[in-house]
Amino acid sequence: MxxxxxxxxxxxxxxxxxxxxxxxxxxxxxxxxxxxxxxxxxxxxxxxxxxxxxxxxxxxxxxxxxxxxxxxxxxxxxxxxxxxxxxxVAGTPASAPLPLPLLQTAGAYLGFMHAMDQPGGDTAQLPVFDVDRWERAVRAAARSRIEWAGLLADLTPLVEDLNADVDPVRAQRRPMRVSHRDYDPRNAVVDQADRLVITDWDHAGPVLPGVELVTAATSFGTNDAEVAAFVHSYREAGGNATAADPLAMAVEAVDLDWLLRNVEACLDSDPATCSVEHHTARTLIETFPGAVEALRSWPARLSAASS
Structure with a gap:
């Protein structure tokens, strides 16, 4: 070794x-x-x-x-x-914005995966949001007097609304497919031959394909034209998901594990030892309302951009 x-x-x-x-x-x-x-x-x-x-x-x-x-x-x-x-994989992180050919490759890759049509059950199996975990984090942040504790607590009504939105999606038993489930530039590398390589498959599992199409297209694309190029390549490769409706986007928006992991890493810790997590938590908390609004608006924007 x-x-x-x-x-x-x-x-x-x-x-x-x-x-x-x-x-x-x-x-x-x-x-x-x-x-x-x-x-x-x-x-x-x-x-x-x-x-x-x-x-x-x-x-x-x-x-x-x-x-x-x-x-x-x-x-x-x-x-x-x-x-x-x-x-x-020797290369560089596939940071957005990507050159157009690589952006198109990213869209085609997702299209190939969705065209495999691997059954993933339905939305009845969507996990229930851990309200207790959220409330524990809010209380612990307040006790620790972290500067963003109040901002975290202020998100509670929005989180409760999103959680309620998932209930009808769960009841509708919408079909899901198995896919990457964390498909964005953070999990991609441009290798030394200028090819896009997709990494980190450990989280692969059931998704609503329309939701993943929206989140992937808006992660790799930085404007409407790039999003449209991503979706066009997705369709050319056989991807057949339609853009998700705003209600379905709540499934993505209420997935707060990454935010909570960073919050929890800072609780009762020396700020000097968790500076990255502290910065990430604050950023996620501050941008969360805008991110939710963007998620809700993107299905219509994506349909318009790719029509």
């Missing part, structure tokens, strides 16, 4: 760049104590990743494995942990 160095974090996972005699690899370590449900979700994501890789239509980092499950168990100082390994 060669030298290893940390290269960043994916949610709560550690990622290492390992240089060995056989090549350079990205090794991801998952948290200790993963639940059986968490492992099933991870394995489902890997199964979809395998299908996409096998299609040859989307560039994906190649898994390196000693088992059919693409997972190994490692003994670490923190205890036994699951790990995954991929060939390292």
């Amino acid at each position: 060669g030298r290893a160095r940390p290269v960043g974090r994916a949610w709560s996972n550690e990622v290492w760049r390992v240089a060995a005699t056989t090549g350079v690899y990205a090794v991801k370590l998952f948290p200790t104590g993963m639940t059986a449900r968490g492992r099933r979700q991870l394995e489902a994501g890997m199964a979809f990743e395998s299908l996409v890789l096998g299609s040859g239509k989307v560039l994906v980092p190649r898994p390196v494995t000693a088992s059919a499950q693409w997972l190994v168990e490692l003994e670490t100082p923190a205890g036994q942990r699951l790990a995954r390994c991929h060939s390292w």
Whole structure:
């Protein structure tokens, strides 16, 4: 084994760049104590990743494995942990705005994935928002006297409205498909041949395809013309999702795990040790109302831009 160095974090996972005699690899370590449900979700994501890789239509980092499950168990100082390994993709982050050809590639990739039409159940299985977790975070932020505690508390009525909006979507049992589920430039790399490579498939699972189309197009595209180009390439590649209605967008808007993770990381902690999380939490809190309004308005804008 060669030298290893940390290269960043994916949610709560550690990622290492390992240089060995056989090549350079990205090794991801998952948290200790993963639940059986968490492992099933991870394995489902890997199964979809395998299908996409096998299609040859989307560039994906190649898994390196000693088992059919693409997972190994490692003994670490923190205890036994699951790990995954991929060939390292040399390149640069696919930060928006992208050159038009790469933007079109991003749209085509999503179109290919949706055209695979992998069933993902229906919206009756949408998770219930953890109201208790939200309320605990609001109370703890107030006790800690964090400067943005009041702003967080002020979001509660909006969060409650969004949570209520999901109930009719759940009752309608709208069909879902399995897809990447976190498809944006943060999870893509432009390799040394100027090709777009899509990374971080561990979160893959059921989505409302119309919602993912909106969020992906508006993540890779920075204006209406770019969004229209993304959607056009999506359609050309076989993607057939229609733009989601504003009610369905509540499913995306009420997914507050990332915001809450950053809030929770700052509670009862020395601000000097969580400066990144503190800045991220404040930014997410301050921009949340505008982001919700944008999500609600984008389905109509997307339809107009791509017509």
